[in-house]
Structures are given as structure tokens and as C-alpha cells.
Amino acid sequence: MTITETRPRTATPDVRVVRRRLGPGRRIPYAFWVGPILLLAVWSAGSATGLISPAILTAPWDVVVAFGEQWTDHDLLGNILSSLQRAALGLGFGVATGGVLAVVSGLSRLGESLIDGPIQVKRSVPTLALIPLFIAWFGIGQEMKVVTIALISMVPIYVHTHNGLRGIDGKYAELAETLDIGRGEFVRHVVLPGALPGFLLGMRFAVTSSLLGLVVVEQYNATAGIGHMITLAEQYGQTDVIVVGLVIYGVFGYCADSAVRLVGRRVLAWRRTLED
């Protein structure tokens, strides 16, 4: 028996009509690193050619040297860990409170009337202006710092989760009613997953605001932490150490934000958006 091949094996033509792509298109490999590396290259080139004088911005290699010195002589690792611990504690409390408040105020009219107003008032009061009050209430120790960071990171979580929750299509609530499910199941299967994209956006803001809060609170009576290190360097006029601190903040922020986005891509696999 012979098999007739209907398609010639060589040079199969592939003629198709392709529309101009309007979305961002396919992912670039290692896209994550391109921007920061370019920034570093510009900084290095500027310092090497003398366009950026050391008095304005320390050269990258000098920052590396200062990093080494801080690491060996001034317990940089201790500072980093102490800062991370503060940020993580504050962020943890802030995210938990913001999330719970958003769900309560999003699902109940009573909760909304009790919670939403005060949060909007809180939003318009800069948290950093509250620090003197917190010092009076909590002292100048760890509590004041964690509370401040928690308050700063709570607001974006609340706002974006609440917004995401209220944006869930009402037809899903109607469906849930016809399925005779309880409030708990409704929250678990409809409300939380539906509000998740909003929550994750809030998380991106919360992570960076927690670092922002860190810089400020560590200027008050801290004995360790990156903010403390920067404050000391400021007093001694050590620009290179200040830049070390800034770079560390930048790296923290960038990594945390990327982590949130990565988690977002995983847990939002059910969506088809321009992201994919």
C-alpha cells in the first residue's frame, strides 16, 4: 500500500493574514533586569567619564567599597535584618487590618458607615504628621515604628481591596443566592477571589509605602536599621554610605514589588489580560 503525501515535505508555504498587534505582545526574556541594568550602566558611564562628580553622586564602585566596609565594620547585615523585621511586622499588621476592614465595609452597610468614613479621614492626614502623637502614645521604641508602618500600608490595601470587591459583577452574587450557599462560602468563593486583583494592586502600593515609612521612623531613636545608618552618615557627611542605604532601599522595593507581581501572575491564572 502506498501512502500519498498531500503536502510536500519541503518548503511548505505558510501564508496567513496577520493583524497588527495592539497589545504589548510576547514577554521579553529577563525583562525584569533590563531597566535596572541600563540605569546602572548610565550611572557607571557618568561616573567613569566624570560627568557625574563624586560630590553629587558616589560612583558605583565606591558604593561597593562602602558597602564592604559597612558590612565588615558596622554590622550592615544587622541593620538590614532589623529594618526588614520592622517593615515586615508593620506590613503584616497593616495588610491584615486593611484586608479585614475592606471586606467588612465592602459586605455590610453598617460596616461601611462605621469604617469607610474614618479611613477616608485617615487617608487625608499624612501618617508622618501623626508620628509626634504616636511617640506620645507608644514611646519612641519599636511599637511606635511598627504602628506607623502598619497604618501607612493599611490604607492602600483597604482602598484597592474595597474597590475590587465592590467591582465584582452583581450577577455572581445573584448566582450564589440561587445556589443556596452561606455567607462564609460566598466570601470564600466569590468575594475573596473577585477582590484579589484589587488586593494585589493594593499590596504593590503597601510594600513600597512600608519602606517609605521605614525611612522616617528609623530617624527616631533607632539603634539599628538602614534609616539609622543613613541618619548617622548624614551627620558625618558620608555620601557613599547614604548611597549604600538608598541602593538597599531600592533593591528591597524592587524585589518586593516583583515578588507581588509574580505571585499575582500565578494566582490570577484564570484571567486573560494584556499581561499574558
Added chain:
Amino acid sequence: MATDTRGLIAPPAVRVRDLHRSFSESGGVLNGLDLDIAPGEFVALIGRSGTGKSTLLRALAGLDRDVAGYGEIEVPESVSVVFQDSRLLPWRRILDNVVLGVRGPDAAARGQQALSEVGLPGRERSWPFQLSGGEQQRVSLARSLVREPQLLLADEPFGALDALTRIRMHALLRKLCEAHKPAVLLVTHDVDEAVALSDRVIVLDAGVVRADVQVAGRSPVELRSFLLEELEIR
């Protein structure tokens, strides 16, 4: 009225008396509607736009708490609704959508069984967006059937599907209804669909029943032209 084997009259699955519903002061959508559906009976509800088909269905489903009106409604304990859109939760996989709110250790097994019945075995782990419109509507049928409803309310469930898919869905729905025997109220704007699927066709006009005809024993052609006349299309 359906009779059981001993010739006794079974109590209806659905009993509606003097039902009034209105969305505004000026006029009612339902104006004193009476309706009985026997257990296991398949009733199609047709009528022009704005005659109160969906309002009646939503009243039976208990989804009209904000609508003004009065009247008596009796429905069975277990009622399930199939909407025009499949209304699958986009963030839950197919099987989780089917067994949403189903209790008991065998929920997953029952969900899988229901998915096979609608011809979608092996799709348990898919996301809703990976399925075609017709497949999504089959999943929503599975979600209704896994609850073993005594009353199935369907609001133009095939309205958004193409003609070919719709014909296949008709065959599937008839097969499923023969196997599970729920009372069915199907709202449709398609006279042929009503004739092909149901035991009884009800024509709604101005919020009351205008015609109520048994399908059995009548020729589809004659029935079709009668219904079209009732709808004032001819």
C-alpha cells in the same frame, strides 16, 4: 394536571395564584397570573418582549426581593436556575464551579458524574475561559443537575448560542430532563424551541396567561402557527 399510577392527582410542583409584580406606579408587569406546573412537567413560557416572562421566572427563583407586588407562590424545596449567560465564576476551575455549595464527601464524584453527563468528562481542571460558549452553558447545566433540583428554571439558556449548538443543547436538555425528571420552566423567545422541548407551552401577554396548550397529540406545524398567531406575529 398530572396523575400518578393510581389515578390520583399529584400536588403541583409549582403553584402560583394571583401574582402581581410591577416596577413602576403606572402599570404592572404581572397582573394576576395563575400557573400550575406538575412534578416532572416541562413547561415552555413564550411571549413578546416585556410581557413579564423573566419577571415571572425571577419571582419563582426568589430573585425579586426589590420588586413591588403581591400574590402566592409555592415552589419545591430544591430549585435551580440556568441563566442566559453561563455565569461560571471565572476564578474557579470547572469542577469547583459545578460543585459550588454542594455538601457531602462525594461532592467531587457527583460533580464529575454531572460533567460526564453533559459530555465534558476530563475538563474538570480547565478554567471557564478555556471553554467555548456552548461548553460553558453545558457546565452550567451540570451545576444545576448536580443539585438534583425538583424545579429547574431556565431563562433563555440557549439564546446566546449559535443555531447548530442550540440544536445539540436541545437534545442534551431533553435527555437530562428524562433522566432526572425535574419540573422545568423554560423561558424562550423561540417558538420552535418551545414546541421541540416542552410538554406544555404557555403564552404570556400583558402579565397574564393568554394561551396554555399541551404539545402531545398536536402536529408541530399546526401548533407552531397557533402559537405564532397568539404572539400576534401573523
